[in-house]
Amino acid sequence: MAGVSVGEGDENPVPINVTPLIDIIFCLCVFxxxxxxxxxxxxxxxxxxxxxxGVGGVGVDSSILEEVRVAxxxxxxxxxxxxxxxxxxxxxxxxxxxxxxxxHDDWVRMNKPETPVTIDADxxxxxxxxxxxxxxxxxxxxxxxxxxxxxxxxxxxxK
Amino acid sequence: xxxxxxxxxxxxxxxNLIPMVDIMFLLLLFFILGADMSQRxxxxxxxxxxxxxxxxxxxxxxxxxxxVNIQHRPKSQNFDCPVNSQGGFCRxxxxxxxxxxxxxxxxxxxxxxxxxxxxxxxxxxxxxxAGVKLSARKVIIRxxxxxxxxxxxxxxxxxxxVSIYKIEVGAAVPPQG
Numbered sequence: 001m002a003g004v005s006v007g008e009g010d011e012n013p014v015p016i017n018v019t020p021l022i023d024i025i026f027c028l029c030v031f032x033x034x035x036x037x038x039x040x041x042x043x044x045x046x047x048x049x050x051x052x053x054g055v056g057g058v059g060v061d062s063s064i065l066e067e068v069r070v071a072x073x074x075x076x077x078x079x080x081x082x083x084x085x086x087x088x089x090x091x092x093x094x095x096x097x098x099x100x101x102x103x104h105d106d107w108v109r110m111n112k113p114e115t116p117v118t119i120d121a122d123x124x125x126x127x128x129x130x131x132x133x134x135x136x137x138x139x140x141x142x143x144x145x146x147x148x149x150x151x152x153x154x155x156x157x158x159k
Numbered sequence: 160x161x162x163x164x165x166x167x168x169x170x171x172x173x174x175n176l177i178p179m180v181d182i183m184f185l186l187l188l189f190f191i192l193g194a195d196m197s198q199r200x201x202x203x204x205x206x207x208x209x210x211x212x213x214x215x216x217x218x219x220x221x222x223x224x225x226x227v228n229i230q231h232r233p234k235s236q237n238f239d240c241p242v243n244s245q246g247g248f249c250r251x252x253x254x255x256x257x258x259x260x261x262x263x264x265x266x267x268x269x270x271x272x273x274x275x276x277x278x279x280x281x282x283x284x285x286x287x288x289a290g291v292k293l294s295a296r297k298v299i300i301r302x303x304x305x306x307x308x309x310x311x312x313x314x315x316x317x318x319x320x321v322s323i324y325k326i327e328v329g330a331a332v333p334p335q336g
Contacts, residue, residue, distance in 0.1 A: 018176055018180065021180070022176065022179070022180060022183070025180070025183045025184065025187055026183070028187050029183060029186050029187050029190065032187065032190030032191060032193075032194055033190060035194060036190055036193055036194065040206070040331045040332070041214060041215075041331065041332040042206065042214075042215055042301075042329055042330070042331055042332070043209070043212030043213050043214040043215055043329070043330060043331070043332055044212055044213055044215065044299065044327040044328060044329050044330065045209070045211075045212055045213075045327065045328045045330065046213070046326075046327050047315075047326050047327065047328055048324055048325055048326060049315070049318065049319055049323075049324040049326060050324075072308075074250070076250070079247060079248055121308050122308070123307055123308055123309025123312060124250045124307050124308070124309065125307070125308045126248055126304065126305050126306065126307065126308070127207060127229075127302045127303065127304055127305070127306045127307070127308055127310075127311055128207040128304035128305065129308075130308050130311070131207035131208075131209050131304075131328070131330055132207070132209075134209065134328075135209040135210060135211050135212075135330075138209075138211035138212075139210070139211050147312065147315060149312065149316065
């Protein structure tokens, strides 16, 4: 391709040699093609901390537990998470979603629609399992989700 | 009868490269615009998927933002975690790293960094609810799907301690179909 030029001929007396231009564009194209990758679409759950009670390390008054609590324990032997609600182990996501919705609806009927869903999880629980519970809450139009601090006591094979 | 001489045709065999240059320019433009230059901010992670998340809008949001990536320490000559290599759930706290703009932090050092970030964007007035000045900085937690929840708890607690209250947790949109 060396020596190829544009504008040769009688109508243009000043030919332009485009070979270096093409070489450079080829190199740039190869560079960007190799470094190009299709990115997964990402999103977010907004989880702003409560200004009045959480920020600054002020404790939460938990004398009256008006909440829907989902307990999660890490079963190290079986490498899986045990989810518990109302003293009952829940296996499937659909069942957990239904239980959360029913419990929240009970509070709504008692004129307390702001009652949060509290995720009380062991520190070893994989983040994916927490996101699944958050997703179930959002799917059931429950926006108020709280994270309990500290790990709950182990129960039912959890470690 | 005089024979007429056939007119000579001047052949021009140079190839016209202008369409090729045009197409290559377009390709170049596509790859330049599609190149992801935010990779230092966002580490390469396998995020958990969630169908109910709000998709990121790149044209929205003018808040100062810090992205905290939580990922397993990558395999190297000096380090190998057999549990993680085999796709299991590694629960060793020391094996998980906090990354902010490509810099590694540990449980001991993350608070100092988040304090610096928070102090850079303090709100001018005392918040009436909290009774103290809060930071306007937003923290996005991008944790690997296998990351232990304790690490995310650590970031939330640390944010709370340094007066950051705007927290978002990142997840991926599940593939369609």
